[in-house]
Amino acid sequence: MSTLRDIGESGFIDRIVALLSASPEVIEGPGDDCAVLRVGDRTLLVTCDLSMENVHFRRGAAAPEDLGWKAAAAGLSDIAAMGGVPQFLLTSVAAPAETDADELEGICRGVVDVAQHCGAVVVGGDVTRSTGGIVLDVMVIGEAPEGRFRLRSGAKPGDMLAVTGWPGRSAAGFEAEERGIDAPTLVRAHYRPEPRIREGRWLCARDDVHAMIDVSDGVVQDAGHLAERSGLGVAMTSASVAADPELAALCAETGRSIQDYVFTGGEAYELAFAIDPATCGKALAAFREEFGLPVVILGEFSDAFNGVLIDGEAPTERGYEHF
């Protein structure tokens, strides 16, 4: 017998994908941030994200509203990663019968809040009893405007790897909270991540952005997914990681490097994308101007090797593993 731990998340997903059949209405099945579906003259993006108590979150550490926000942000970020516009959410909740109804309502309010923040609405769900902890599954249905969307595949040799915003802050916020270090900006990045909806649409509208993903399991893993799905490798340089004063203050206390948090920190919900080197300078300047948000080049895609290199070497730490 082989267990889930033996074969890992991706090994298991490979086995399930092998069971599935094709359909002319399915433009993209499993393997990207969202499935892409044809419905009449529209192109829909659908995704779901399961959050489990004591795996993805702990109660008590954060406000219930934060837990709901964070759980739903994961799916909204998947829509952003394809350049889509989120529209509808379904929320399944399971909880023990003795759960405080106010607490669970708070979690659901967080889901409603982040949906609204992103221009979407909660339209339904399911509520049932759990014999273990709280379970939250959020499904998001979005639309690809004018049928335009970006996949993980499509990066070309020589493309630059760029990452938006503040990757690493969420993981650092989690650690700050664990260690009782006062770092409200980082903790907020962990519990109230901002799905990069407008940024994703803006990037998707550009022809020089060839592939895109959201950073949910750390830049190493997620840039690795871009490379793998594009049949390429990606070489990153640690010196390219941007200064982040908030993160630097934490590093001084934890003794870890900014790079640690950026490369392997999960749940950042920033966007990582492959962009044409000929135009990326102007494009990234325009991005910063438009959104008042950093975006940095962390590496380059290549057909000379596979996998991920950091400063020429294979990274020793891979980021979040689900099993």
Added chain:
Amino acid sequence: MSTLRDIGESGFIDRIVALLSASPEVIEGPGDDCAVLRVGDRTLLVTCDLSMENVHFRRGAAAPEDLGWKAAAAGLSDIAAMGGVPQFLLTSVAAPAETDADELEGICRGVVDVAQHCGAVVVGGDVTRSTGGIVLDVMVIGEAPEGRFRLRSGAKPGDMLAVTGWPGRSAAGFEAEERGIDAPTLVRAHYRPEPRIREGRWLCARDDVHAMIDVSDGVVQDAGHLAERSGLGVAMTSASVAADPELAALCAETGRSIQDYVFTGGEAYELAFAIDPATCGKALAAFREEFGLPVVILGEFSDAFNGVLIDGEAPTERGYEHF
């Protein structure tokens, strides 16, 4: 503090629904079997159903494929209940790291099988670790052909309450298995329920079918939902329950009546509907002819009272309670 047990499933749902905002694209929000959404020129039906180990199913008792089939049938049946055509499924799965990958693959194969059986495809999902038991959440996206669908509301005073197929068999199959009684047809009804997709479409296409629901928590509760949402009451007569030789054989062993299973037995996934008394005789004959399946009149809707009556009295047992 009030708990989920204190306020119940519907009490909690009422609190969540109060948080939601409207949208012109949402034709029907929470409160029916599916949400009804406008996407371009199409009308979509979406629903999700969460199945928890040791609440909705036990491992070992059934083949993994059966557990997956049953979990996904719940959502497919919700699409049937509105007269829709299921198209796409998303499946979220959580399981402990030491779970046998073959077993979990079997559960997923059951989902894929029932989807295919109903003309739909699995297009994505999520896989993650659970610290408790296995969790399965299935979202189904369907379409309402030509924008036509049936709600729980819409029953009129004097309408007949009719129920398709074999309500009660699923609950009886569960009990047979619990007690070690050999009753393969009943056990199959429990683990391999048939979502009534074709039947739902056929009924929805008729103007004399005014309201519809699937029987997931027993006829008393679900016919009660039809009545409540239509602002009516419904009076059932226990003598109307059809003979079912398979069920009768079990009743002889358990000492319970066929009515017990039919009125309060959950997970039947039959359709209950309100139909015009003037045409229902011919309609039900045509239904039996078309599908080779029983359909019986169990009661009548009325504006003279609220709630559910059986033989003139309020039922003592209500069927499945989620908390």
